[in-house]
Amino acid sequence: MSANPSRFRHVHDGWDDACAATLDPVGRLVYRSNLLGSDQRITNTGGGNTSAKIMERDPLTGESVEVLWVKGSGGDLRTSTRANFASLDLKKLFTLRSIYLRDPLRGPKSAAEDAMVNLYPHCTFNLNPRASSIDTPLHAFIPYRHVDHMHPNAVIAIAAARNGERLTRAIYGDEVIWTPWQRPGFDLGLTLERICREHPQAHGVILGGHGLINWADDDRECYERTLDLIERAATYIEERDRGAATFGGPKCEALPFDRRRAAFATILPWLRGQISRERRFIATIQDDDATLRFVNSVDAPRLAELGTSCPDHFLRTKIKPLYVDWHPHNETLDDLKRKLSDGLERYRADYTRYYETFRHSDSPPMRDPNPTVVLIPGLGMIAWGKDKSESRVTAEFYTAAIEVMRGAEAIDEYVALPLQEAFDIEYWQLEEAKLRRMPPEKELARQVIAVIGSGSGIGREVALRLADEGAHVVCVDKDEAAASATAQMIIDRHGMGIGVAGSDISACGPAINLAADITDRDSVRRMVQHLLLAYGGLDAVAITAGIFVAPDVEGRIRDDQWALTFAINVTGQYIVADEAAAIWRAQGLPASLVLTTSVNAVVAKKGSLAYDTSKAAANHLVRELAIDLAPLVRVNGVAPATVVQGSSMFPRERVIASLTKYGIPFKPDEPTGALTAKLAQFYADRSLLKRPVTPTDQAEAFFLLLSRRLGQTTGQIITVDGGLHEAFLR
Template sequence: MPDATQSQRLENKWDATRAKGMNEPEKLLYRSNLLGSDKRITNYGGGNTSAKVMQDDPLTGQAVEVLWVKGSGGDVGSIKMDGFSTLYMNKLNALRDIYRGVEFEDEMVAYLPHCTFNLNPRAASIDTPLHAYVPKKHVDHMHPDAIIAIAAAKDSKALTKKIFGDSIGWLPWKRPGYELGLWLSDFCAENPDAKGVVLESHGLFTWADDAQDCYDLTLDIIQTAMDWFAHKTEGKEAFGGALHSSLPADDRRAAAARLMPAIRGMVSGDQHTVGHFTDNDTVLEFVNAQDMKRLAALGTSCPDHFLRTKICPLVVSFDPAKPDIDATLASLADAVADYREGYKAYFERCKRDDSPAIRDPNAVVYLIPGVGMITFAKDKATARISGEFYVNAINVMRGADAVSEYQGLPEQEAFDIEYWLLEEAKLQRMPKPKSLAGRVALVTGGAGGIGSATAERYLRDGACVVLADIDDAALADTAENLTSRYSADVVRTVNMNVTDETAVIAAFDKAAAEFGGVDILVSNAGIASSAPIEDTSLDLWNKNMDILSTGYFLVSREAFKVMNVQDMGGALVFVASKNGLAASPNASAYCTAKASEIHLARCLALEGAPKGIRVNVVNPDAVLKGSKIWSGDWLKERASTYGKDKEGLEEHYRQRSLLKRSVLPEDIAEAAYFLASDLSAKSTGNIINVDAGNVQSFTR
């Protein structure tokens, strides 16, 4: 393949010394993880591996042959031992006797649990028969771009013969399932010397009787295809050559930041979606190409690609030579509506009597000349992976069209996979989305105690979070802590001073380009100062007002802009203070700024209500744990005000509360979660005091 990453040689990572002490299931796991570690070999979640192993039957004590095979929904690159299904081979072979023919092949899936060995709870995948009926101990089924480029070519059978001779066979397109397993069995019986087979429009099967031999063979076959493509396409322009030139990187990202909230608002429907932007060289070469529209309309080939990327992408009208984002935004609504109508027509043409109801008719993939590719899905990981799958599809189209003619799946076959009853059953078994699934939150002061606790609370319920703070070191530590527990997909950071208009705008642009927009703003950045009025300088007064009043205005304004574009409503949560309602000695600047903040929230609640944007306030008091404002002079000053030492101040605050309890960052986070979630969908302009009870701050 001409892409730079495709022309490099695959690395054989098998360590014979490490593998020497492994049993056969452990070698299978080792082989699987090695294969899945290179996306040129197989995509995320794609393909599967197996081994036939002799084990003692737990009932009889007799040695029996057991098929170990990647279970349903797993990923070979990250699979663990519990990710494999285990099944009796004699029972799998017995299924041949009850098979009623291709019209009834789907019913065979229900028999797989009856073949389970040792009560293994891991569900077997639809590909289980394909591994069971190959008469070799070890089988790999991979989805390499180089092989699928052969499989998706118009003359794929001839190309397979030309490249591999008789060592690798070819089978015509057949949807994965029991019948294809029998086809493989028959192929092996008729071609005992073959080392594998290319499945038209699908992928590669290879086999051997030794785990390392199987791994080596798989790499060798893929490398042979990669080398062949590199030789055949050397010096050739891909996709008919370039029609457009790319915008500079910063301009591409700026364009994505403007387009993504608009598209997101149009396609989110009943559930919020999250976006992912890709502008790598592979994508830019494709979106800028002469043949892009023709190839994009053909859709993807491999079933795994298709299920992730839908029937075809939506090509966004944009001319990078005369960039006009406003004109593109104006045309988007009609383009999205036309795609939906086209999808509904496809559904009506292809549906069967027992087909499930139509699903979301919106595109997953959006191609923008000169800019790149945007993908939308129910969560960030799925959006990212969908983009990766379309990059795989681009590589396949590049190769197939360079040496032959690329062909996607026939429309009816594509539909039958997308609306496969077995796939529908899998979707129905998926857990209910978490309460903040698909939501994007931007948290100012995100590296502090309250900010990080709030971010974690949102992440726990499925949100994506942008942490904004002026402390880079604290941001990095907080992000590392959260990503280690919630994944790198869902956490981003940005250095943002809330008093800097340019920085605030840039932060929201980053949220838009990273996740598609913003649904929740937690305005939490703050300082605290304590001084008698005669010692309060104008600089100190202005600093409080700049951060706690003007800063809250700036971030709220940008949040409103994004939320208005999305047209999905939203939630602003101001983290204010008991001091905004109850006066406190020697803190006039702080208290006044906090009061201004609270009143700003009330004003914004009025403006936001017609658009579904809710604005509410959490009023903490004396949150000492993890709070950065207590690490400086504020702690000393407040202790002096109340005649306490530093150690006694927390106890003083606890005892002055009605409930005699300390207030923690997690308590504030819980209130911030309530005000951002649908639990408070009918609340705006409200204040929740989280102060363990303070009669002076009772709202009146």
């Protein structure tokens, strides 16, 4: 294990000699990277680079070649594998240096600088497909075998302090050298090479406004040096931190937890509608102690206006957040909405002015001018992104920015990058090219869809189908364990995305599970509040919950069974629709609602009086809601035929009863699956297509109605029954 398990207090030393000894050189690089990336105090999600210079055998010549293995473009140190690392012939990289130095117009923002990136593929070793990052030269030209480039909050606090150079000397002496801000790239790599040559005693460099880079010829020594340099910066800050006074003291107190969450649930859908006029966004809320200490402080308005410093931060958080000067204890939520509305208008105007002032003739078009971070005293932070993963990371990065500001204010004075430098990073052509290489968004991307009854059968298949198309799925069922199983299936299939997800519901992934009894309005309201806290809004609802109560042996059904059938199949669907409608009106964004009816709604059958009548009412509920919620919401229905396989409405006892009723031969000890298949085929044989109707067939109809493909359809019922001519409308 680590030689000094208790040496560090501000970072975690996880090195295990026994584990590292089992790995090859590239495996040890991956191991070191994962350890560093797993501690957010060391680097952010997707941030930082590590490298190792390793002797490899050329597959063609058999000669020994020195290869730079370095984290490639994109990816995350915490989760990186060997496939996330680029490999480049170091000798060829040094050839690029001579090409660059021959250009008389070279410089950190020159065309020659950017042109180097297009030459990196020519240096690839062994056909490695991983694209190199713009930080590659920083690692290549440092004359040591192992290099770590991290973005620790404590060190960035020094890099973002007004007197960062003096502080670097005070903390590290001549062991770490200060260099002023310079955009990452080829020229900065040559600067680091020169620093190493001129300061042979140095172990690292603080990159002004950026972060830390350090090196060693042994990988474990490099790892522990990274931890040590961060520890020393964090200790220096801790000894000088003045607690709440570091941010000028508290300006107000946070609202109690329950009131905060209720306020968030009220504000979020309205705010989502305001910022989603161009494209929809997904929210993450954060109201932990550190966030509240900042947003509630005297200095928060000043520091928020300065914006972030580290390029990795403002690429996610924009140049600055929207801070709303709301007084939580003597102003109302209506006051907050008014101030948010005014603030958004000013923010968009400021962002447009920022773009027009600092743009170049070849700058990419202006991006969405809405804020990605909103700070509200008394409540906390709301971060926005194209999906839950991105909004989580945005929150994570602004949390890091808060820590940077805290550290810089504790030891000196926080300063942000000059606006022109910030713009040139945000609208760098290389960053724009990276964005354009991203795969196209899926059809239901940016959508939040609640599937009611998702614990089994049709509901589960609908949830899975929507998630496959990029939707964030809220899996709702009266049986919370069943809903949880469906949500986990989605997460297992699609992952949690990047970023660190916590235990709080706001730190969820592409799916969550919630319990709700749709016959109880209070239960539905609690469910809706939870989904708003998780994602910030709601775009559509699919209701698949239903019940069939079999009559007794005399063919009669009790009054309470009749009432329960209507409570779930009709009233419950109305309650869900009514509560969702309030959210949709607050958002002001087009939405969609799909109810489940049945072909039995138009076919009178013996033995299902309550069920058939309730489904007929559900058919008309679709039409009434389509009128009532127009033009904002499209309302449609899916009318399945009898779906036996995978349906919770067909337990073994009902299957046996149906087989007996229809005179289908079976053995009492046959497996449930075999009995179900017999009954499903019996129903199929009554249809025109002669094939069993499955939950997957129904899910496809739900997807079509919830997508844009049938965007002009409302008030309609799509029948998925294999062709029951008895259900043809007369």
